[in-house]
Amino acid sequence: MDFLRPASWEEALAAKAEHPTAVPIAGGTDVMVEINFDHRRPEYLLDLNRVGDLYEWEVGEETVRLGASVPYTRIMENLRAELPGLALASHTVASPQIRNRGGVGGNLGTASPAGDAHPALLAAGAEVEVESAARGTRLIPIDDFYTGVKRNALQPDELIRAVHVAKADGPQQYSKVGTRNAMVIAVCAFGLALHPGTRTVRTGIGSAAPTPVRARAAEEFLNAALEEGGFWDNGKIITPSVAKQFADLCSAACNPIDDVRGTASYRRHAVGVMARRTLTWTWESYRGTRRASEGAA
Amino acid sequence: MRVNFTVNGRPQEADDVWEGESLLYVLRERLGLPGSKNACEQGECGSCTVRLDGVPVCSCLVAAGQAEGREVVTVEGLADFAKQRTCGDSCGTAGTSLDEARQWAAKGTDSQTGEGTELSPIQQAFIDAGAVQCGFCTPGLLVASDELLERNSNPSDADIREALSGNLCRCTGYEKIMDAVRLAAARQSEGV
Amino acid sequence: MPTNGAPTKITQGSQTKGGIGESTLRPDGTLKVTGEFAYSSDMWHEDMLWGQILRSTVAHAEIVSIDTSEALATAGVYAVMTYDDLPTEVKNYGLEIQDTPVLAHGKVRHHGEPVAIVAADHPETARRAAAKIKVEYKELPVITDEASATAPDAILVHEGRDDHHAGHVPHPNIVHRQPIVRGDADEAARRADVIVKGDYTFGMQDQAFLGPESGLAVPEEDGGVHLYIATQWLHSDLRQIAPVLGLPEEKVRMTLAGVGGAFGGREDLSMQIHACLLALRTGKPVKIVYNRFESFFGHVHRHPAKLHYEHGATKDGKLTHMKCRIVLDGGAYASASPAVVGNASSLSVGPYVIDDVDIEAIALYTNNPPCGAMRGFGAVQACFAYEAQMDKLAEKLGMDPVEFRRLNAMEQGTIMPTGQPVDSPAPVAELLRRIKAMPMPPERQWESSEGSDVRQLPGGLSNTTHGEGVVRGVGYAVGIKNVGFSEGFDDYSTARVRMEVVGGEPVATVHTAMAEVGQGGVTVHAQIARTELGVTQVTIHPADTQVGSAGSTSASRQTYVTGGAVKNACEVVREKVLEIGRRKFGSYHPAWATAELLLEGGKVVTDGGEVLGDLADVLEGEAVEVEEEWRHRPTEPFDLRTGQGNGHVQYSFAAHRAVVEVDTELGLVKVVELACAQDVGKALNPLSVVGQIQGGTTQGLGVAVMEEIIVDPKTAKVRNPSFTDYLIPTILDTPTIPVDVLELADEHAPYGLRGIGEAPTLSSTPAVLAAIRNATGLELNRTPVRPEHLTGTA
Missing domain, CATH: 3.90.1170.50 (Aldehyde oxidase/xanthine dehydrogenase, a/b hammerhead)
Known part of the structure; x- marks a missing residue:
């Protein structure tokens, strides 16, 4: 095993180009477990801790450009307003110690369906900024990023530099089921974002299919139902039947398995419950802000 | 490979480090600082918690090479670290030397064992509150609790539970650990 | 000199600081908080x-x-x-x-x-x-359960067995079988107005010590x-x-x-x-x-078990009979399986008076992971099942579950199903009364002016509910555990105690082979030495094999047995010290010859309080050292056919009340409070006693809602050997654990103490399960209970 310690992003890209099998390590919260338990013996470890850019974020007009290694703790503390769904998701990641080290880049690189960030990114809308020495930068839409169980759209010579997440234009929520009240891997997870600007709702489901997925049929149904009932304008409570059908469609979007963490049947059920609850919470919040702005006006 | 970093205020150098070694292994097996504990080595118990450039992390998940040039505080240096925080740079540093750490032998314990050892407030509170049983989780809990009280001098019970939710204890049922953190916070606010 | 196991009274050292009954601090505490304690x-x-x-x-x-x-x-x-x-x-x-x-x-x-x-x-x-x-x-082919183990063509896990259980088991893939028959259960069943039957499953728990x-x-x-x-x-x-x-x-x-912890493992x-x-x-x-x-x-794990129970009761709430069959999976090697079978059978009736019983417990040889000792040792599995039965009976009778238990509670003088009379306090009804009388935690404790605090709700930080679907439930349970090694085992300990003057001060050194695993035995030994020898300075010598056996740090026995050995050795030392005193100074004061003499505060004093001299002077130039073995009262094996025999030394009792909040839609549980009342005989170190009770309680909570080693029934391979997938409670899963300690002395035990380490692990699990049943109305016959069991999606 060789330990590569690039001092800059350019050096990191050069090293990855020279050694495409090199395994990037930043927070180490996935890679080191595999090494400690003898599940993996990479030829090269590519340490990204000295690449300072990866720890920075910029809040732009439309999006937040979030460095791949910005620890979850920083996201929770600093980006709660801009990225509320991701901040909530960050708070559910493992333990404080892990949140201090791990970042979204690791979740994306590992592409485990259980990664906590995925449903929030899918719901908010995001693009993954990847780069190679040979071909430069490209932006991969989050919807195209997950290609299989623990597989992603990254080329062997590419590294994840940042993720561009759409700034929240409405309420967002995130729920995760685990069999413990802290420090637990998701049995399944659900992210939901209201986008009043485009009058759309986006979702993200974790740990209930081979990859993180959106519940597209559920989104389409809800978008149509909200439009039809004039809900965005009248701010009425979403009828229980609409909420229920949305929840059922979210359950139907799952393609889960039975494993030691839970049954497929439970995952489908729980995603439905979380879909209904997160829709209620976000919609209540939307109605609240509407009322507040009307009151102010 | 060779790794250089600072542990408890002292520059340390480790040679012939295998690239897959964790910071925890280097501390325990190469630097004679076994205070950080090896309970799970998968980031699921917090027993190996150290401060890395001030931030609490699981040292089992930090590759040794990633510690290059950085500052580490372990439980062995916690009393000095807390003292520095209180009185600034004038206190000087101590920490366990490699030789001291390796001269372990089965020695008796008595009412004087450790007497004269200067403890940080959180260490003393853990003893006083009965928060130590087997003690294997204790070093990680001390580092995490100390950091909590550093940023929140008057935590609620829910705050304490959240801050320590990454540290497993199998002996105590956590009640005495809650007592210890409350006690340290209360003593801190009284300026004891 | 007192004889072994004889009634004792505290005559010594009540004036010496740091003696028994005080919450003295651990002698290894400083080393453990500085990281210098060498594991x-x-x-x-x-x-x-x-x-x-x-x-x-x-x-x-x-x-x-x-x-x-x-x-x-x-x-x-x-x-x-x-x-x-x-x-x-x-x-x-x-x-x-x-x-x-x-x-x-x-x-x-x-x-x-x-x-x-x-x-x-x-x-x-x-x-x-x-x-x-x-x-x-x-x-x-793998053998994974009773059916595959005892099938006519079953492969034998061990060929050619010649161990001492081989002769009496019905099949070579059964390690040991212990029936207990007393009275006539079939006849008594006719008197029953209600009969309740249940099949229960207890999952495989791991000790999960951290070191x-x-x-x-x-x-x-x-x-x-x-x-x-x-x-x-x-x-x-x-x-x-x-x-x-x-x-x-x-x-x-x-x-x-x-x-770094042990718990049987x-x-x-x-x-x-x-x-x-x-x-x-x-x-x-x-x-x-x-x-x-x-x-x-x-290491071995706690035996998973299948338990079938039948209980009957009369209209007015009196238990008529009990029949049970307990099948423990011992896995590939015997380990402690025979003794676990003895415990499961002899404690299967619980802390209740039932005269007519028909009991059978067996442990299997299978190709599953070997199982053996874990805190509670056979009594845990039984308690889970019989307490579920008690709730079902109470419900069927329309009685309050606590009152129903109190009505049938055993007491001093009750005859166990083994025929053994219980000859020390058994305050089961009182513990139940106390646990029920404790104030209830506030409702909707997660609500504050700032909204819902998810940390106090089911799901915790994962943000699954802000109160939706959450229903509170309350459940009670009580259990009985034996203390010490049973069934005729020669259960003894050895202590070497030395007394000498160091630097002008009398110092005692206690040397035993007792394994300090975190329980605080080293603290207690020093307290006993101070009480008995009137010294302040006590050194605890490292445990090794240069001194005789201390027996195991298990079965809640160390404070009783090695504590007893230390007390006994101290008493021998004290006599020798007094002999030296009489030899040196007897001629100066008549009380040396006549009065009952005590060692207190570094001095020799009469029972009237008159100081005869300094220990430092008595011991000047002399050192006293003894090594003595000490035994508790002997026990007998259980008869292999009837299960009769005075098999146990002492019993220990704890009761729990669990208050839980269940997210009934997602099947997630938050235990809000887990209160415990326990009789400890005499709390030698109250701080440590409470710590043991809270720790044991939490291990019981773990196996109620999350802890299970999952073995693939097709391959007998372990599917979750990691802390990622074998979950133990975090501090956010653990509630406040108020403890009510009762001290009713057992006159047969040193200082009247009662072994305490295991009893709280028994009743905690069924109390949590009862509370979840109370919240959900579900039957829940297995533990741990997982979200899929609460949502019909298993």
């Missing part, structure tokens, strides 16, 4: 090697061949050993039945069984070398070996290790290294023999440290 995994030696174990990847197979050549040729490798390299004819070990191969011979019987061992200069070198050992297996199995074996010049080890019983280890090494016991020196050997073998083979110190993955294969 077994912290051992380090110049030039040491690292040992690695190669384990079977399948559960049941013939070993066709093992090729170690490539591993041996690896640079940095010093030794590779298999069964063929074992030095003597003794190649097995075991607590009671020596059926466990040191290294697999011809066959592996469970997933993770040790097949070969390697010593190398770095752990990674050792791991790589172990991976190069080629083992060819021919897989066999992994580890130790350092150092070869010595005389051809022997010195082992620094974390264990629960040094002498039991020694008895099993020495014959395999071909060494007399005096050439295997054992010193207790720091123990260190009663059996793990890496002890392997480290010694490698050290003797290479002539170098060898350290072995399991990682968490290996730890799940490196």
Whole structure:
């Protein structure tokens, strides 16, 4: 095993180009477990801790450009307003110690369906900024990023530099089921974002299919139902039947398995419950802000 | 490979480090600082918690090479670290030397064992509150609790539970650990 | 001098500071908070090697061949050993039945069984070398339950059994069977107005001590070996290790290294023999440290169990009879299975008066992971089932579940199903009364002016509910556990106590082989010495095999038995000190000859309080040292047919009330409060007593809602050997645990004390389950209960 310690992003890209099998390590919260338990013996470890850019974020007009290694703790503390769904998701990641080290880049690189960030990114809308020495930068839409169980759209010579997440234009929520009240891997997870600007709702489901997925049929149904009932304008409570059908469609979007963490049947059920609850919470919040702005006006 | 970093205020150098070694292994097996504990080595118990450039992390998940040039505080240096925080740079540093750490032998314990050892407030509170049983989780809990009280001098019970939710204890049922953190916070606010 | 087990009264040292009854602080506390306390995994030696174990990847197979050549040729490798390299004819070990191969011979019987061992200069070198050992297996069908174990054509897990249980078991794949028959259950059933039957399942729990199995074996010049080890019983280890090494016991020196928790999981050997073998083979110190993955294969677990119960009661709430059948899965090797069977059967009736019972408990041999001792030891599984039965009966009778239990509660004088009269306080009804009287925690405690605090709701930080679907439930349970080793076992301990003057002050040194595993025995020994000898300074000598056996740190027995041994040795020392005093100073004061003399506050005083002299003067130029064995009252084996016999020394009782909040839609549980009332006889160290009760309570909570080793029934392979998927409670899963301590002295025990470590682990689980049933209305006949069981999605 060789330990590569690039001092800059350019050096990191050069090293990855020279050694495409090199395994990037930043927070180490996935890679080191595999090494400690003898599940993996990479030829090269590519340490990204000295690449300072990866720890920075910029809040732009439309999006937040979030460095791949910005620890979850920083996201929770600093980006709660801009990225509320991701901040909530960050708070559910493992333990404080892990949140201090791990970042979204690791979740994306590992592409485990259980990664906590995925449903929030899918719901908010995001693009993954990847780069190679040979071909430069490209932006991969989050919807195209997950290609299989623990597989992603990254080329062997590419590294994840940042993720561009759409700034929240409405309420967002995130729920995760685990069999413990802290420090637990998701049995399944659900992210939901209201986008009043485009009058759309986006979702993200974790740990209930081979990859993180959106519940597209559920989104389409809800978008149509909200439009039809004039809900965005009248701010009425979403009828229980609409909420229920949305929840059922979210359950139907799952393609889960039975494993030691839970049954497929439970995952489908729980995603439905979380879909209904997160829709209620976000919609209540939307109605609240509407009322507040009307009151102010 | 060779790794250089600072542990408890002292520059340390480790040679012939295998690239897959964790910071925890280097501390325990190469630097004679076994205070950080090896309970799970998968980031699921917090027993190996150290401060890395001030931030609490699981040292089992930090590759040794990633510690290059950085500052580490372990439980062995916690009393000095807390003292520095209180009185600034004038206190000087101590920490366990490699030789001291390796001269372990089965020695008796008595009412004087450790007497004269200067403890940080959180260490003393853990003893006083009965928060130590087997003690294997204790070093990680001390580092995490100390950091909590550093940023929140008057935590609620829910705050304490959240801050320590990454540290497993199998002996105590956590009640005495809650007592210890409350006690340290209360003593801190009284300026004891 | 008092005789062993005789009634005792406290006559000594009530004036000496730091004696019994005070919450003195741990003597090892400072070392433990500074990181200097040396645990077994912290051992380090110049030039040491690292040992690695190669384990079977399948559960049941013939070993066709093992090729170690490539591993041996690896640079940095010093030794590779298999069964063929074992030095003597003794190649097995075991607590009671020596059926466990040191290294697999011809066959592996469970997933993770040790097949070969390697010593190398770095752990990674050792791991790589172990991976190069080629083992060819021919897989066999796996035996995983009672049906497959006792089928007519079942493969025998162990061929040619000749152990002392082989003769009386109905099938060779049954380790031990213990029936208990008393009265006539069938006849009594006719008096019952209601009958309740239930089938219950208890999952496989892991001790999950945090300090992994580890130790350092150092070869010595005389051809022997010195082992620094974390264990629960040094002498039991020694008895099993020495014959395999071909060494007399005096050439295997054992010193207790720091123990990072035990809970029964260190009663059996793990890496002890392997480290010694490698050290003797290479002539170098060898350290072995399991990682968490290996730890799940490196020790036995709590027996999973299937329990069938039938109870009857009259309209007015009196229990008529009980029939039960308890099937414990012992896995591939016997470990403590026979004794667990004895406990499960003899305590299966719970703390209730039932005259007519028909009980059977068995433990199976299967290809599942070996199971043995864990805190609660057979009584835990039974308590889960009989307490569920009590709730069902109360409901059927329309009675309050606590009142129903109180109506049937045993008391001092009750005859156990084994025919043994309970001859010390058994305040079951009182504990239930106290637990019910404790104030309830506030409702909707998660609500504040700022909204819902998810940390106080089911799901916790995962943000699954802000109150939706949350229903509160309350449940009660009570249990009975035996204290000490039972069934005729010669259960003794040894203490060496020395008294001398050091630096002008009298100092006592206590030397025992007691394994301090965190329970606080070292604290208590110092307290006893202060009380008995009137000194302030007490040194606790490290535990090793240079002193006689202390027995096991298990069965809630150490404060009773080794505490008793320390007390006894102190009393002998005291007499000798007084003899010296009489010899030196008797002529100066008549009271030396006539009065009853005490040692208090460093002085010899009369029972009237008159000071006769300083201990320092009495002991000037003299040292007194004794080593004495001490035994509790003897017990008897249970009759193999009827189960009759005075099998137990003492009983211990605890009751719990659980208050839970269940997210009934998602099946997630938050335990809000888990209150405990326990009789401890006499709290030698109240702070430690409460700590033990809270810790035991939390382990019971764990197996109620999350802890289970999951074994694939098709392959008998463990599916979750890690802390990622074997979950134990975090501080956010653990509620406040108010404790009400009752102290009713047992006149047969030292200071009246009662063993306390295990009882709280029993009733905690059924109390939580009862509370979840109360919240959901579901029957819930298995533990742990998982979200799918609460949502109909299992």
